[in-house]
Amino acid sequence: QPSSTMEESTGRSTKKKVVAVVGGGLVGALNACFFARRGFDVQLFEIREDIRRAKIVKGRSINLALSHRGRQALKHVGMEDKIVSQGIPMNARMIHSLSGKQSPIPYGKKGQYILSVDRANLNKQLLTEAEKYPNTKLNFDHKLQDWTAETGLMTFVRSDGSEEHIKADLIVGCDGAFSAIRKQFLRRSRFNYSQTYIPHGYMELTMPPINGEFAMKPNYLHIWPRNTFMMIALPNLDKTFTCTLFMPFEEFEKITTGDEVIQFFQRYFPDAIPLIGVDALKRDYFRLPGQAMVSVKCAPYHIGDKCVLMGDAAHAVVPFYGQGMNAGFEDCIVFDEIMEQFNEDFSNHHIFFPLCVHPGAVLPEYTRVRVPDDHAIADLAMYNYIEMRAHVNSRWFLFRKYVDNFLHFVMPRTIIPLYTMVTFTRTRYHEAVERWHWQDKVINRGLMFCATGAVLGGSYLLIKNPPDINKFIIPAEKMWDRLTALRTP
Numbered sequence: 001q002p003s004s005t006m007e008e009s010t011g012r013s014t015k016k017k018v019v020a021v022v023g024g025g026l027v028g029a030l031n032a033c034f035f036a037r038r039g040f041d042v043q044l045f046e047i048r049e050d051i052r053r054a055k056i057v058k059g060r061s062i063n064l065a066l067s068h069r070g071r072q073a074l075k076h077v078g079m080e081d082k083i084v085s086q087g088i089p090m091n092a093r094m095i096h097s098l099s100g101k102q103s104p105i106p107y108g109k110k111g112q113y114i115l116s117v118d119r120a121n122l123n124k125q126l127l128t129e130a131e132k133y134p135n136t137k138l139n140f141d142h143k144l145q146d147w148t149a150e151t152g153l154m155t156f157v158r159s160d161g162s163e164e165h166i167k168a169d170l171i172v173g174c175d176g177a178f179s180a181i182r183k184q185f186l187r188r189s190r191f192n193y194s195q196t197y198i199p200h201g202y203m204e205l206t207m208p209p210i211n212g213e214f215a216m217k218p219n220y221l222h223i224w225p226r227n228t229f230m231m232i233a234l235p236n237l238d239k240t241f242t243c244t245l246f247m248p249f250e251e252f253e254k255i256t257t258g259d260e261v262i263q264f265f266q267r268y269f270p271d272a273i274p275l276i277g278v279d280a281l282k283r284d285y286f287r288l289p290g291q292a293m294v295s296v297k298c299a300p301y302h303i304g305d306k307c308v309l310m311g312d313a314a315h316a317v318v319p320f321y322g323q324g325m326n327a328g329f330e331d332c333i334v335f336d337e338i339m340e341q342f343n344e345d346f347s348n349h350h351i352f353f354p355l356c357v358h359p360g361a362v363l364p365e366y367t368r369v370r371v372p373d374d375h376a377i378a379d380l381a382m383y384n385y386i387e388m389r390a391h392v393n394s395r396w397f398l399f400r401k402y403v404d405n406f407l408h409f410v411m412p413r414t415i416i417p418l419y420t421m422v423t424f425t426r427t428r429y430h431e432a433v434e435r436w437h438w439q440d441k442v443i444n445r446g447l448m449f450c451a452t453g454a455v456l457g458g459s460y461l462l463i464k465n466p467p468d469i470n471k472f473i474i475p476a477e478k479m480w481d482r483l484t485a486l487r488t489p
């Protein structure tokens with residue numbers, strides 16, 4: 001049984017012993033590894049049964065785009081190579097226009113790519129890795145019901161109805177967008193919270209292999225940008241593609257029969273119909289209703305020295321930057337770095353020793369450092385959602401990416417596309433946004449400069465060499481010749 005003993009040789013309870021990770025999803029399982037590596041007694045609690053034994057795994061999205069931030073976090077726990085080897089590299093997007101034309105746009109230089117990874121597989125591997133540490137215990141079928149901030153006492157309910165009361169020195173809330181841990185935060189003063197459901201829902205459809213091969217080119221993130229409607233497809237190891245259809249709930253509701261589904265696809269995604277298959281499409285469309293997407297922002301991320309939120313529990317973001325999991329994984333690195341910096345000192349004793357070199361208090365520092373970045377990626381994802389919905393068709397998408405790439409090519413050090421900073425670097429999200437605004441200014445100044453130069457230069461030349469206006473005036477007799485010339489091909 002996990003229990004808390006706040007023993008400390010110095011008499012001050014500055015170090016944590018028992019860490020309870022609540023939620024065994026992607027971030028919870030990874031976090032268990034991070035804390036186990038540091039030697040804490042890690043107790044992980046997950047409401048579901050062990051997904052490694054479960055026959056059917058229900059849950060959100062089947063596959064995810066893993067990029068640099070997520071990979072770095074996996075690297076910290078020695079999991080990068082294993083996960084990368086089971087992912088499918090996507091070197092470029094493939095833009096599908098309404099006519100069926102496909103245009104690739106690389107993500108970066110040769111060899112720069114993001115990965116399509118299987119969510120269930122990633123989750124299983126992370127749980128197995130966490131379990132390898134002797135100081136970690138995974139507790140499945142444990143639903144966090146309630147907890148007390150003052151004592152760190154948690155109440156869990158099991159599927160047989162029994163209750164368990166468990167205490168920990170530190171509670172790490174990784175229980176997702178509808179976090180039960182976060183409920184206690186909401187009851188407290190000076191806790192900021194906002195949640196927004198977007199009008200769109202999503203639905204997943206599968207493209208089976210054709211003659212044992214991928215139905216489309218595998219090493220791409222396939223995108224069908226159609227303003228209000230959008231579809232994205234990521235490849236899976238079993239040579240299927242998982243297509244995610246995004247559309248407003250009211251549009252989902254308009255489609256009530258199989259024939260209407262086909263009509264809808266005929267109108268917006270005609271090239272996908274034969275690849276998904278007419279019958280499968282008619283069937284799978286009605287399997288599940290459209291799934292909601294929520295954006296959650298809050299602050300602070302901690303209560304005293306007792307509890308901290310990470311992953312979707314701290315910041316659910318809409319999936320329009322492919323960063324939710326990546327940001328949650330980066331949370332784990334940032335927390336680990338702060339623990340290192342503060343010598344794992346969680347106390348608030350800097351109130352008493354303000355000039356101390358390591359003034360302790362890991363949790364307030366985590367909030368201070370991480371909130372601006374998580375809020376920045378939440379805002380960016382929402383901004384991209386609004387932008388795509390408003391006016392991103394395939395031509396606009398292609399045009400924008402070409403312009404970005406061109407400017408980067410001309411001034412590789414000055415202009416770095418925003419998605420590049422977000423996807424391929426660990427530039428702090430809020431700094432990426434600042435830099436993006438700065439770059440916009442530089443580009444606008446550049447355009448202004450060119451335009452002004454053109455006008456001034458042009459005027460100067462006109463004044464210096466005034467054109468003979470008579471050259472432009474066509475005599476009446478010549479006008480007739482010209483008009484008749486136009487008629488003969």
Ligand code: FAD
Nearest residue numbers: 023025026027047065144175176311312322323324325326
């Ligand atoms: P979750 O994965 O939600 O895990 C939370 C865990 O806590 C679950 O296992 C749950 O069972 C458990 N739990 C909940 N309540 C309790 C309780 N009371 N007691 C005990 N346990 C509890 N991100 C990317 O980086 N790239 C992508 O391409 C991408 N695509 C996405 C596409 C879609 C359609 C969606 C919806 C999201 C996408 N994301 C993507 C985001 C990504 O799915 C999430 O950011 C990520 O799953 C967050 O992980 P988490 O561990 O914080 O939360």
Ligand code: EGU
Nearest residue numbers: 061063064065093223232244319320321322419423
């Ligand atoms: C959505 C759902 C293309 C997986 C944003 C790009 C996404 C993913 C983009 C989903 C888009 C949109 C980026 C990546 C990625 C692009 C990105 C979105 C993975 C700005 C499983 N987005 N996604 N941007 O640049 O940075 O290719 O469900 F259509 S990966 Cl919406 Cl890089």
